[in-house]
Amino acid sequence: MGEGMFRAILTATSILMALPASGFESMPPTSGPAISVPQARGLMQRHPDLAGCRDYREVYAASGWPRGDGFDSIRRIDDLLRKRVIFRADSGGDRWALLTGDVLAGKRVDGDCEDMAITAAHLAVCAGIPADRLGLLITDSPKASADELHMVAFYRDAGDRVWVFGDTFGKPRALSRVQERLLFTASIRNVSAWYSLRNRSDGAIGTSATPPGQMSIWQQFP
16 A cells, blocks of 8 residues: 555545544435424414414514524524523423523523423524524533433524534534434424434434334433
């Protein structure tokens, strides 16, 4: 093997080692029936226009928040939202909240990972990003040894590449940079319907079966 070829292989190997194993740029395939989650149903009952911005259109337009349907808007929304949300886990039962009204009013509000993810996706709708490009994603917790799950928002660009944002553990980035297992996904158009995702390393479904009573996996939610 010539020296030039050896250096080329060594460089390629170094690049591959720096990337997440079997990372996805696009969303992995879903499997199984939709899982109905009580917290999501409650959220949809309180905010039936989650995939739109009817109730917040005027206040969003007057707020000076980003407009546009590209990734730059996603990054700016994420940055502004981070300055408004103080991470605080729910006490007692888990409840999913939409914080849009408070953050557009300039308030600092308490919220946990799902509150931030849901609000980030909704603000992206208000910015003009089509709802069919936006959704929510459940992963293992980024915290080592944590017995809980985690939620982020995602955006699918025109090239079908997926980017995560609204993440209490990190800034907007490509889905391929997410190290945790990808478990479940839902569209912002219907957060009541969650689907299992196939594991990035071995193709296995993210969960072995539909949770008993459609609820058990969420009892550990942060």
